[in-house]
Amino acid sequence: xxxxxxxxxxxxxxxxxxxxxxxxxxxxxxxxxxxxxxxxxxxxxxxxxxxxxxxxxxxxxxxxxxxxxxxxxxxxxxxxxxxxxxxxxxxxxxxxxxxxxxxxxxxxxxxxxxxxxxxxxxxxxxxxxxxxxxxxxxxxxxxxxxxxxxxxxxxxxxxxxxxxxxxxxxxxxxxxxxxxxxxxxxxxxxxxxxxxxxxxxxxxxxxxxxxxxxxxx
Amino acid sequence: xxxxxxxxxxxxxxxxxxxxxxxxxxxxxxxxxxxxxxxxxxxxxxxxxxxxxxxxxxxxxxxxxxxxxxxxxxxxxxxxxxxxxxxxxxxxxxxxxxxxxxxxxxxxxxxxxxxxxxxxxxxxxxxxxxxxxxxxxxxxxxxxxxxxxxxxxxxxxxxxxxxxxxxxxxxxxxxxxxxxxxxxxxxxxxxxxxxxxxxxxxxxxxxxxxxxxxxxxxxxxxxxxxxxxxxxxxxxxxxxxxxxxxxxxxxxxxxxxxxxxxxxxxxxxxxxxxxxxxxxxxxxxxxxxxxxxxxxxxxxxxxxxxxxxxxxxxxxxxxxxxxxxxxxxxxxxxxxxxxxxxxxxxxxxxxxxxxxxxxxxxxxxxxxxxxxxxxxxxxxxxxxxxxxxxxxxxxxxxxxxxxxxxxxxxxxxxxxxxxxxxxxxxxxxxxxxxxxxxxxxxxxxxxxxxxxxxxxxxxxxxxxxxxxxxxxxxxxxxxxxxxxxxxxxxxxxxxxxxxxxxxxxxxxxxxxxxxxxxxxxxxxxxxxxxxxxxxxxxxxxxxxxxxxxxxxxxxxxxxxxxxxxxxxxxxxxxxxxxxxxxxxxxxxxxxx
Ligand code: SF4
Ligand code: SF4
Numbered sequence: 001x002x003x004x005x006x007x008x009x010x011x012x013x014x015x016x017x018x019x020x021x022x023x024x025x026x027x028x029x030x031x032x033x034x035x036x037x038x039x040x041x042x043x044x045x046x047x048x049x050x051x052x053x054x055x056x057x058x059x060x061x062x063x064x065x066x067x068x069x070x071x072x073x074x075x076x077x078x079x080x081x082x083x084x085x086x087x088x089x090x091x092x093x094x095x096x097x098x099x100x101x102x103x104x105x106x107x108x109x110x111x112x113x114x115x116x117x118x119x120x121x122x123x124x125x126x127x128x129x130x131x132x133x134x135x136x137x138x139x140x141x142x143x144x145x146x147x148x149x150x151x152x153x154x155x156x157x158x159x160x161x162x163x164x165x166x167x168x169x170x171x172x173x174x175x176x177x178x179x180x181x182x183x184x185x186x187x188x189x190x191x192x193x194x195x196x197x198x199x200x201x202x203x204x205x206x207x208x209x210x211x212x213x214x215x216x217x
Numbered sequence: 218x219x220x221x222x223x224x225x226x227x228x229x230x231x232x233x234x235x236x237x238x239x240x241x242x243x244x245x246x247x248x249x250x251x252x253x254x255x256x257x258x259x260x261x262x263x264x265x266x267x268x269x270x271x272x273x274x275x276x277x278x279x280x281x282x283x284x285x286x287x288x289x290x291x292x293x294x295x296x297x298x299x300x301x302x303x304x305x306x307x308x309x310x311x312x313x314x315x316x317x318x319x320x321x322x323x324x325x326x327x328x329x330x331x332x333x334x335x336x337x338x339x340x341x342x343x344x345x346x347x348x349x350x351x352x353x354x355x356x357x358x359x360x361x362x363x364x365x366x367x368x369x370x371x372x373x374x375x376x377x378x379x380x381x382x383x384x385x386x387x388x389x390x391x392x393x394x395x396x397x398x399x400x401x402x403x404x405x406x407x408x409x410x411x412x413x414x415x416x417x418x419x420x421x422x423x424x425x426x427x428x429x430x431x432x433x434x435x436x437x438x439x440x441x442x443x444x445x446x447x448x449x450x451x452x453x454x455x456x457x458x459x460x461x462x463x464x465x466x467x468x469x470x471x472x473x474x475x476x477x478x479x480x481x482x483x484x485x486x487x488x489x490x491x492x493x494x495x496x497x498x499x500x501x502x503x504x505x506x507x508x509x510x511x512x513x514x515x516x517x518x519x520x521x522x523x524x525x526x527x528x529x530x531x532x533x534x535x536x537x538x539x540x541x542x543x544x545x546x547x548x549x550x551x552x553x554x555x556x557x558x559x560x561x562x563x564x565x566x567x568x569x570x571x572x573x574x575x576x577x578x579x580x581x582x583x584x585x586x587x588x589x590x591x592x593x594x595x596x597x598x599x600x601x602x603x604x605x606x607x608x609x610x611x612x613x614x615x616x617x618x619x620x621x622x623x624x625x626x627x628x629x630x631x632x633x634x635x636x637x638x639x640x641x642x643x644x645x646x647x648x649x650x651x652x653x654x655x656x657x658x659x660x661x662x663x664x665x666x667x668x669x670x671x672x673x674x675x676x677x678x679x680x681x682x683x684x685x686x687x688x689x690x691x692x693x694x695x696x697x698x699x700x701x702x703x704x705x706x707x708x709x710x711x712x713x714x715x716x717x718x719x720x721x722x723x724x725x726x727x728x729x730x731x732x733x734x735x736x737x738x739x740x741x742x743x744x745x746x747x748x749x750x751x752x753x754x755x756x757x758x759x760x761x762x763x764x765x766x767x768x769x770x771x772x773x774x775x776x777x778x779x780x781x782x783x784x785x786x787x788x789x790x791x792x793x794x795x796x797x798x799x800x801x802x803x804x805x806x807x808x809x
Contacts, residue, residue, distance in 0.1 A: 009631065009634050036605070062579040063600065094493070096496050100385060119391075
């Protein structure tokens, strides 16, 4: 019969309307912001339409979400900081739009490079959030951020992030990317242990060698 | 070594055995450069060879035409990839022509699908195709000076031939690229260019070239007029123009005009290193970045000869098929927008897409700009959890319940709808022979009844192990193009289910040591995948360095537009909008 197709279609529309309210009842009390209710209603269990009231409410981003990178430093007990970046330049080389600028430090006396950057810039207008810098940095010194609210009133100066703007403590990183942080720390500890074992073995071999030499003598 | 000797020794025999060389004696010779394949054809013989290949040997489908500038040899090369729609490997033809005076015979009369591609080569390399019916620039504007993809052409922001640029490290003198622009404006004007008095010639000639004779005159007093739909028009899905010649309301001719979003993707690609191109491919058809990644990865892997671990293959296929579902959801939603069902169907369609994007975001880190594949695997494995659920459970639920339900709902919502049927059935009919001749690809081709799907015709990745059907429809109208997308989504969901079932629970996802700058062996390669919008191909030439010498994208959205005018003729102007919607284009890919 002519019109049945349209009627069936309207049935779908009505179902969507009803679903939204049914879900309000199913998840009673989970209307306003808390991460759990957003996850539930935006996940596979939610059926009806659910509007997130941005900026009052925000969808939690997954751990791997990537936005403009930042640089990591470790704060020591005495207030000094250790920056992880060694200014090896790999991130600047791999960056597809070439938006990372690094000035390597050098020793004023010998002129030899020191493993720390004097200046470090990222032009966030150009950064395409690809995540390569974080992926290929051998020292886990640069990581992708979760902070996507970067609007500013001025774009010339404000959008070239310098080292001060880029620096963030390791704890911040551990907070936004907990599993990756733990994995990396474990990998590093393992690597250190291996290195120590190798060193010990080498030292032992040496001393054994010396011993046998002594014995031969 | 031994194998090489065996292969090399009976060279005379191979020459005799090669049916193509013997058929076209004297007109072509095998391409013997290292890492190259196919044949080099003499320019004069090209139309004859092409006709013979099409009519006698069954190479009826011209997939890609592109150019390469071999600056050192002083030659431009035009590369053709032709296929048989019955399946099988490519026939790769090349024609070489002098850089200074590049003139070649056009193949539009043999393969009408060469139309836009030859115009692009004319635009980018300055090769003049004799006999082309409409040889104008296609992506650049009329007043543009030079041919941007020639190796000696330099962009206004030029810094160095290849990345990485030296100024970034270790001196790090930061500056904005605007400051590096030598011209102050992002353009070079031809010598003697007069800004004030310039009128775009080709628009005049374009308008003049349109067929304006209508058939309506007898019964109704109608006027013939030319209407520009776009560049700013809600129906065009972006910045895109259709120049329509009308007789009353009936379309007598239509020419698409594009390039407004052109950003020289390929020039950037040749400055980039191989790896750096990966995130750029996301920005082509930004609704299916996973598929774009896959095609590029395949092309480069072919050159490098690397294997992809089992689990990574499954992840790739899983992601590519989820992309197909999300793309088709969007395509259908937008088609309905174009028909005037404003936003409601589109929003219902993209609800399920949101869940797919959640999977991408949790796995790759971004919803649309996934940058997920690497040469030899994928960037990351699936995460443990996704929105408080186990990721695998989330994806299985998606593949077994949510997506099938969403597809069924869309089907119930629209397929039987009388208005949809009235607007779509019999509109924009594209017969099978025409679809093949015009190099139409993807759902557009299959809706016309041609069962050509690369996942079957030339299986890549692990598609040969998967059970799915190549969907076809027979009428080739807008309605079939809608229904086939529903069919294809169902098949994709089936593939996802199989991938989830068979995927090794653990395993490597990357076969090599991650390297930030890979050297790729010399040679050429053409990698193609069945992307949601059609055949997406990458033609890559490497000279053994870390940057591609040539990087070309065979963009399905772009080539599918070649036949738009043909499909629209005789329909009402409002139908043009729907027909365009049924092709499903993305301007990021059309204009590149
Ligand atoms: S951030 Fe990492 S890759 Fe970049 S220079 Fe520092 S240590 Fe090297
Ligand atoms: S995210 Fe990509 S584009 Fe941005 S700074 Fe890192 S490498 Fe460069």
